[in-house]
Amino acid sequence: MASKRSAAPAYVCGECGWTTMKWVGRCGECQQWGTVVEQGAKPASHRVQALAPSSAAQPITQVSTTDSPRRPSGVGEFDRVLGGGVVPGAAVLLSGEPGVGKSTLLLEVAARSAREGRRVLYVSAEESVAQVRLRAERTGALHDELFLASETDLATVIGHIDTVEPELVIVDSVQTVASSMQDGAAGMPGQVREVASTLIRVAKERALPIILVGHVTKDGQVAGPRVLEHLVDVVCHFEGDRQTALRFIRALKNRFGPTDEVGCFEMAGDGIQEVPDPSGMFLSQGEPEPGTCVGIALEGKRALPVEVQALTTPTGAPNPRRIVHGVDSSRVAMVLAVLERRAGIKTSDMDVYVSTVGGVRFTEPAADLAIAVAVAGSLRQFAVPRDIAAAGELSLAGEVRPVTQAAQRRGEANRLGYSRVIDDRSGKLRAALEDVRAHRVPVLKDVPEF
Numbered sequence: 394m395a396s397k398r399s400a401a402p403a404y405v406c407g408e409c410g411w412t413t414m415k416w417v418g419r420c421g422e423c424q425q426w427g428t429v430v431e432q433g434a435k436p437a438s439h440r441v442q443a444l445a446p447s448s449a450a451q452p453i454t455q456v457s458t459t460d461s462p463r464r465p466s467g468v469g470e471f472d473r474v475l476g477g478g479v480v481p482g483a484a485v486l487l488s489g490e491p492g493v494g495k496s497t498l499l500l501e502v503a504a505r506s507a508r509e510g511r512r513v514l515y516v517s518a519e520e521s522v523a524q525v526r527l528r529a530e531r532t533g534a535l536h537d538e539l540f541l542a543s544e545t546d547l548a549t550v551i552g553h554i555d556t557v558e559p560e561l562v563i564v565d566s567v568q569t570v571a572s573s574m575q576d577g578a579a580g581m582p583g584q585v586r587e588v589a590s591t592l593i594r595v596a597k598e599r600a601l602p603i604i605l606v607g608h609v610t611k612d613g614q615v616a617g618p619r620v621l622e623h624l625v626d627v628v629c630h631f632e633g634d635r636q637t638a639l640r641f642i643r644a645l646k647n648r649f650g651p652t653d654e655v656g657c658f659e660m661a662g663d664g665i666q667e668v669p670d671p672s673g674m675f676l677s678q679g680e681p682e683p684g685t686c687v688g689i690a691l692e693g694k695r696a697l698p699v700e701v702q703a704l705t706t707p708t709g710a711p712n713p714r715r716i717v718h719g720v721d722s723s724r725v726a727m728v729l730a731v732l733e734r735r736a737g738i739k740t741s742d743m744d745v746y747v748s749t750v751g752g753v754r755f756t757e758p759a760a761d762l763a764i765a766v767a768v769a770g771s772l773r774q775f776a777v778p779r780d781i782a783a784a785g786e787l788s789l790a791g792e793v794r795p796v797t798q799a800a801q802r803r804g805e806a807n808r809l810g811y812s813r814v815i816d817d818r819s820g821k822l823r824a825a826l827e828d829v830r831a832h833r834v835p836v837l838k839d840v841p842e843f
Contacts, residue, residue, distance in 0.1 A: 793817045
């Protein structure tokens with residue numbers, strides 16, 4: 394009887410290296426679809442031979458950075474997130490939901506860089522050059538130093554880089570470019586990894602900054618292998634509500650700067666516009682009304698005043714309605730319970746509606762005190778003056794707790810004209826409401842005691 398030979402694994406996952414004897418559509422280890430490909434037996438391990446390095450290692454204090462100055466992109470809010478500009482040889486990944494404005498933003502970055510005398514290559518693998526030209530005409534992004542190419546082949550993209558010799562390359566998007574050296578269709582994990590690693594190698598060898606556009610899944614994660622985010626130097630996320638024109642760009646990873654900066658933009662008919670000071674976008678106009686209070690939100694390092702509005706109406710229903718927009722519904726329910734139990738303001742027989750102005754989301758704990766003041770003002774018919782803001786977290790015991798970067802919030806509030814900030818210095822919720830009452834604007838009739 395012939396001896397049975399041990400069969401070597403014939404298939405391997407290109408994502409995590411998991412092996413199997415037969416082909417399967419889904420990896421049994423990382424649960425990714427379409428990553429298992431045929432491969433021969435693994436070669437026997439050999440001892441790695443040491444090679445003489447091309448350049449000797451040197452102390453970090455002797456490494457010069459004069460050859461890598463930051464280059465402003467021309468869009469100040471984008472430079473703010475990047476840490477002051479684009480570093481030569483850096484690979485930047487910009488992700489975001491479909492239609493949020495990624496291509497519009499990068500076309501504006503390309504046009505402004507071209508106006509500053511830097512040659513830019515914009516590679517669109519999703520649109521034709523004519524379609525990009527039409528969008529550029531609408532947004533005023535035309536310049537002779539801005540070169541367009543519509544390619545989906547990686548080798549051809551590198552050929553365009555060799556021909557144009559740009560100082561900035563934008564690839565839109567990395568999931569639609571494919572390499573002939575890798576099996577699989579564009580967007581597959583192996584293809585995304587091959588395209589990204591090749592472009593990043595080109596960026597490092599030539600000190601050429603490259604910006605890659607990345608698609609996202611329905612869960613909001615960057616599509617493709619996780620290694621894509623590890624390969625690049627900077628990962629930015631472009632977000633915004635389709636119901637509003639406001640857009641935010643955040644840095645999730647940045648090897649050359651901080652990750653707590655936020656850039657603000659506004660979508661307009663003629664393209665995307667920077668919003669250096671968005672404080673006025675989240676405040677209502679006119680005289681103060683009952684049921685409104687300004688809270689100090691924190692977006693990255695920016696402290697923004699956000700107006701919280703509340704409306705209360707009596708109801709005979711056994712389950713009063715709680716309708717919220719722009720704030721956390723669970724925190725609103727907690728604030729209403731604390732108001733009734735700790736401050737004697739009954740809301741269990743009232744329909745309560747809470748919303749923010751401008752469509753901004755104010756979901757951090759610092760919104761608790763502003764929500765409480767707005768609800769109390771709606772019930773007791775008093776208006777908070779325009780020069781008072783609130784920032785504090787409420788505990789179930791009725792305490793006003795301090796919030797993160799409280800000094801920065803107070804400083805920004807004072808800069809914007811809010812002479813008094815109601816916060817944890819009041820101690821208790823009842824005391825905070827009394828502080829507001831002492832500076833209230835009476836409406837209709839005298840305000841009852843809390």
